[in-house]
Structures are given as structure tokens and as C-alpha cells.
Amino acid sequence: xxxxxxxxxxxxxxxxxxxxxxxxxxxxxxxxxxxxxxxxxxxxxxxxxxxxxxxxxxxxxxxxxxxxxxxxxxxxxxxxxxxxxxxxxxxxxxxxxxxxxxxxxxxxxxxxx
Amino acid sequence: xxxxxxxxxxxxxxxxxxxxxxxxxxxxxxxxxxxxxxxxxxxxxxxxxxxxxxxxxxxxxxxxxxxxxxxxxxxxxxxxxxxxxxxxxxxxxxxxxxxxxxxxxxxxxxxxxxx
Numbered sequence: 309x310x311x312x313x314x315x316x317x318x319x320x321x322x323x324x325x326x327x328x329x330x331x332x333x334x335x336x337x338x339x340x341x342x343x344x345x346x347x348x349x350x351x352x353x354x355x356x357x358x359x360x361x362x363x364x365x366x367x368x369x370x371x372x373x374x375x376x377x378x379x380x381x382x383x384x385x386x387x388x389x390x391x392x393x394x395x396x397x398x399x400x401x402x403x404x405x406x407x408x409x410x411x412x413x414x415x416x417x418x419x420x421x
Numbered sequence: 422x423x424x425x426x427x428x429x430x431x432x433x434x435x436x437x438x439x440x441x442x443x444x445x446x447x448x449x450x451x452x453x454x455x456x457x458x459x460x461x462x463x464x465x466x467x468x469x470x471x472x473x474x475x476x477x478x479x480x481x482x483x484x485x486x487x488x489x490x491x492x493x494x495x496x497x498x499x500x501x502x503x504x505x506x507x508x509x510x511x512x513x514x515x516x517x518x519x520x521x522x523x524x525x526x527x528x529x530x531x532x533x534x535x536x
Contacts (some may be wrong), residue, residue, distance in 0.1 A: 404520040
């Protein structure tokens with residue numbers, strides 16, 4: 309069966325520090341991968357998605373970037389965090405782009421102080 | 422462009438009562454629609470999805486939703502609420518006619534179940 313792992317689960321970072329959140333999917337190959345953010349009191353917003361290694365699409369302009377160095381690995385990064393980057397970040401995957409369910413990781417709580 | 426509106430950020434029901442969470446969507450193409458549940462400090466779990474088959478969709482934990490094109494609605498219901506149903510619920514629509522990973526979410530509805 310397929311599983312998705314995301315870490316760290318929680319982190320507190322000072323403003324201006326770097327960020328790296330990592331996500332891996334097991335039990336499947338060539339998944340579509342996604343990063344979502346849930347800001348406090350708001351719904352989820354798609355940040356990035358990837359249909360293959362090295363292929364990243366950004367949905368909204370922001371202080372973050374994403375990379376996909378391996379087929380089942382998706383990384384969310386920032387060089388300098390802002391207070392507004394605080395939130396709950398969710399990694400997700402689908403088998404392909406057509407009609408299949410999206411599966412979410414357990415999420416990472418980021419607090420920028 | 423697609424959008425989702427969830428009416429009511431907080432809904433409170435008594436245990437055993439009917440649960441009704443409202444979702445209206447806007448889409449220029451036939452939508453795929455989803456309901457997700459999020460328990461505290463956890464990721465999202467799919468409750469059910471509509472992908473142009475039967476308009477009445479049954480999901481997990483006794484939930485179901487009915488796709489009504491004329492009303493552009495996809496309301497979530499459960500006949501009898503259980504304490505374990507207390508959580509946040511999100512309605513979502515796909516961006517475009519496919520790609521079920523690119524979702525547009527509503528703002529969420531927090532369901533409170535009172536004993």
C-alpha cells in the first residue's frame with residue numbers, strides 16, 4: 309500500500325532563518341506531488357505541484373520554493389522566513405492527473421517567531 | 422475559474438441529530454467535488470467524492486452528499502451525529518475538469534457535537 313511521510317511535524321523558526329520541509333511517498337512511482345498551506349483560520353491553498361522530477365509549478369507568488377530531486381521526494385524550502393509563512397503545511401500526492409483521489413500527509417506546523 | 426463557498430464556519434448539533442454542512446461551488450466546467458475531514462493537528466482524510474457518476478455519493482463514517490447541478494451545491498449530510506464526528510470539514514473542487522490534485526478548498530466548517 310502507498311504511504312506518505314512528512315517531517316518535521318512541528319517547528320519553530322525565527323524570522324529570517326531558512327526552512328526545509330520534506331515529504332516522501334512510498335509504494336508508488338511517478339506520483340503527482342503537491343504542497344498546500346493552511347493559514348490560521350483559513351482554508352487550504354495550493355502552493356506548488358509537480359508532475360515529475362525537476363518539474364515544479366508554482367500556484368501563488370510567495371517567499372517559498374519547492375524542489376523534487378527524486379521521483380518520490382518533494383521538498384519545500386525558504387531562504388529567509390517571514391512571519392506570514394506561519395501555518396500548517398500539507399504534502400499530498402495523486403497517482404496521476406485524471407480522476408484519482410489525492411492523499412494527504414499528516415502535516416507540518418510551522419511557527420515563525 | 423472555480424470557487425467554493427461553505428456556508429457557516431461553525432455548526433453545532435446535538436449527538437444523534439442530523440448533520441448538514443453546506444457547500445456551493447462555482448465552475449465553468451463539470452466539476453469534481455470532494456469533502457474532507459480534518460481532526461485536530463492531523464492531515465486531511467477523504468470522506469467522499471463526486472466525479473460525474475451517481476449524484477448521491479456515499480462516503481465513510483455514514484456521511485453522504487448530493488450533487489445538485491441546478492443549485493450548484495454539494496451539501497454533506499449524516500442522519501445521526503456522533504461525538505467522534507467533531508472536526509473541521511472542507512469542501513473542495515478541482516481546478517479545471519481533471520487533475521484532482523489541484524484543489525480549491527472552501528474555508529472550512531467546524532462541526533461541534535454536543536452530548
